[in-house]
Amino acid sequence: MSLRHASLQKSEIETELKGSFMELRKVLFELNVKDASLLSTAWALLRWHDAHQFCSRSGQPTKKNMAGSKRVCPSNKIIYYPQMAPVVITLVSDGTRCLLARQSSFPKGMYSALAGFCDIGESLEEAVRREVAEEVGLEVERLQYSASQHWPFPNSSLMIACHATVKPGQTEIHVNLRELEAAAWFSLDEVAAALRRKGPYIRQQDETFPFWLPPKLAIAHQLIKEWVEKHSRSSLPA
Ligand SMILES: [Zn+2]
Structure with missing residues (x-):
């Protein structure tokens, strides 16, 4: 998907890609194993980043590393890893x-x-x-x-x-x-x-x-x- 989609409305994306957004929980098991695993990892990781924007010790905003595999608090260097x-x-x-x-x-x-x-x-x-x-x-x-x-x-x-x-x-x-x-x-x-x-x-x-x-x-x-x-x-x- 190209970057300009970021500014498009959901309905515009649906029209352009001739598809529709569905709740992942409902369709995860309808996908093939590889897609299901990728989507499940991506969904979990995005949600984790969203919920760990701030350091729980200092209250300062945390920073995501390049790979998205962890977040670091710049003020006290605490590293946060995604948890299961x-x-x-x-x-x-x-x-x-x-x-x-x-x-x-x-x-x-x-x-x-x-x-x-x-x-x-x-x-x-x-x-x-x-x-x-x-x-x-x-x-x-x-x-x-x-x-x-x-x-x-x-x-x-x-x-x-x-x-x-x-x-x-x-x-x-x-x-x-x-x-x-x-x-x-x-x-x-x-x-x-x-x-x-x-x-x-x-x-x-x-x-x-x-x-x-x-x-x-x-x-x-x-x-x-x-x-x-x-x-x-x-x-x-x-
Ligand atoms: Zn901190």
Whole structure:
């Protein structure tokens, strides 16, 4: 895009480029992996610069370095680096079923793995155990790291995905309604069927649409898919 666009109105840019501005949060997962990653990094970095214009010690304006990778306070030389908050995404399983939950802020009908910010001083393992206990009242027996992903909203998180297993027979859930709207155990067949459905990520959803899962590029989707693949293999006849 040429520089003169800086003085154009949004609508003029849309007309000239024959496109339309859309909220990144809504379209991020509709893009290809490379574009999604670039846009997510750019969005997070621009927001961080915008929110760190002043030194929190001296109150003086900070200066961005050439690469945009940090800001420096000219008066006391404090260097500020962009930060990410670690978030654990946990798929709890009892060996045959997995636990999916929804927050009231989720799009209607969407269920996902449990998620929560790590508290300061906590290890990932401690955060997983605490979140699972707090949100659904279950005790994690084993946990295993799966993968991680940067998520730019609302203020850059590093999503760390884990599989957690509870003891068979200790599966009664107590949903913490301050954090979750609902949580339940789902069978392998139910989850496998939900993975095959394409969720109504943008389009309107009708009342009878069955529950659906986060879109393919979301780390929660990958975590759920991994669980389904592992359990489908082990439930195949020998
Ligand atoms: Zn300063």
